[in-house]
Amino acid sequence: MKDIKDIKNVSIAGAGIMGASFAQIFGQFGYNVILYDISEKAITNAKELIKMNQKNLISENVISAEVSENTISNIEYSLNTDSFKDADFVIEAIAEKMEIKHKFWEKISNIVSKDSILTTNTSGLSINKISESVKNPERFCGMHWVNPPHIIPLVEIIAGAKTKQETLDLVNQIALSIERKPVIVKKDASGFVLNRLQYAILREAFYIVENDIASVEDVDKVMKYGLGRRYACIGPFETVDFGGIDIFHSVGSYMFKELSNSQEVSSILKELYEEGNYGVKSGKGFYDYSGDKGEKAIEKRDKDFIKVAKSLE
Numbered sequence: 272m273k274d275i276k277d278i279k280n281v282s283i284a285g286a287g288i289m290g291a292s293f294a295q296i297f298g299q300f301g302y303n304v305i306l307y308d309i310s311e312k313a314i315t316n317a318k319e320l321i322k323m324n325q326k327n328l329i330s331e332n333v334i335s336a337e338v339s340e341n342t343i344s345n346i347e348y349s350l351n352t353d354s355f356k357d358a359d360f361v362i363e364a365i366a367e368k369m370e371i372k373h374k375f376w377e378k379i380s381n382i383v384s385k386d387s388i389l390t391t392n393t394s395g396l397s398i399n400k401i402s403e404s405v406k407n408p409e410r411f412c413g414m415h416w417v418n419p420p421h422i423i424p425l426v427e428i429i430a431g432a433k434t435k436q437e438t439l440d441l442v443n444q445i446a447l448s449i450e451r452k453p454v455i456v457k458k459d460a461s462g463f464v465l466n467r468l469q470y471a472i473l474r475e476a477f478y479i480v481e482n483d484i485a486s487v488e489d490v491d492k493v494m495k496y497g498l499g500r501r502y503a504c505i506g507p508f509e510t511v512d513f514g515g516i517d518i519f520h521s522v523g524s525y526m527f528k529e530l531s532n533s534q535e536v537s538s539i540l541k542e543l544y545e546e547g548n549y550g551v552k553s554g555k556g557f558y559d560y561s562g563d564k565g566e567k568a569i570e571k572r573d574k575d576f577i578k579v580a581k582s583l584e
């Protein structure tokens with residue numbers, strides 16, 4: 272089994288939004304990074320994205336120009352699967368389709384050395400199912416990051432049924448070595464932890480708007496100026512402790528039965544989906560992102576995320 276000091280070469284598969292960001296993080300902490308994709312255009316776009324992200328991090332004083340230069344010099348790009356031969360650690364961030372992930376892992380887990388550590392950044396596909404095509408699945412686990420990963424520090428490390436404890440421990444150490452905040456998800460539960468919590472909130476948010484209890488804008492304000500402010504500093508269990516077990520017990524006794532228990536995709540989400548309104552990427556979602564509004568919204572979001580991260584450091 273590898274040790275943290277053996278981890279030097281990091282191969283990242285998929286040079287999309289997530290993969291490009293991973294390359295910067297590992298490059299910044301001195302790892303030798305190879306960013307692999309099947310598409311030359313994706314590699315070109317990733318170089319541009321990395322340049323833009325680095326520029327923003329410098330302008331927000333998160334990193335110096337010198338650190339950025341070193342980061343970029345630690346990243347190589349490849350269209351060739353032979354580039355996985357010397358990988359000590361692999362993160363797969365390719366298309367979110369089981370058959371594509373199976374094909375990838377079947378090939379790559381036979382190219383890498385038999386003790387390299389292998390992870391998938393799947394958003395929600397089953398780790399156990401993906402691992403069926405991984406040779407030596409005891410060295411394989413989920414490693415789920417949050418977009419934009421170079422700014423948001425959480426990493427969920429998900430155990431598959433065959434993952435060895437040593438693998439989880441090493442992935443945890445790797446995450447700590449790049450100053451992330453790892454958590455262990457002990458079993459392959461759908462949505463892991465973050466998405467289970469996120470979708471529980473979304474179900475209620477949709478219910479509130481559908482039942483005309485409050486507007487989309489006001490639900491967003493409740494999160495941004497109320498719950499979100501609190502949750503950036505303390506978690507739900509800490510919140511209960513601060514508020515009082517007695518209070519949460521008594522409110523819970525009448526509140527839980529009032530909440531949505533819908534098993535369906537919300538009608539307001541379905542309607543936007545069927546109209547082809549996919550949010551920032553299409554110029555319209557719950558809000559208007561036409562013209563340059565989408566780009567400006569992303570810029571403001573990233574600057575705000577950085578401000579919060581800095582103020583809580």
Ligand SMILES: NC(=O)c1ccc[n+]([C@@H]2O[C@H](COP(=O)([O-])OP(=O)(O)OC[C@H]3O[C@@H](n4cnc5c(N)ncnc54)[C@H](O)[C@@H]3O)[C@@H](O)[C@H]2O)c1
Nearest residue numbers: 285286287288289308309310313364365366367393394418
């Ligand atoms: N975007 C998010 O917010 C987010 C968050 C957490 C997890 N994820 C997960 O991360 C993964 C990547 O997401 P993304 O948003 O970066 O996607 P993306 O579409 O931006 O990038 C995916 C990249 O993978 C490449 N690719 C596809 N098949 C490939 C293959 N067989 N071999 C090598 N490269 C291949 C594509 O060319 C593309 O460049 C997905 O599994 C996704 O569910 C995404």
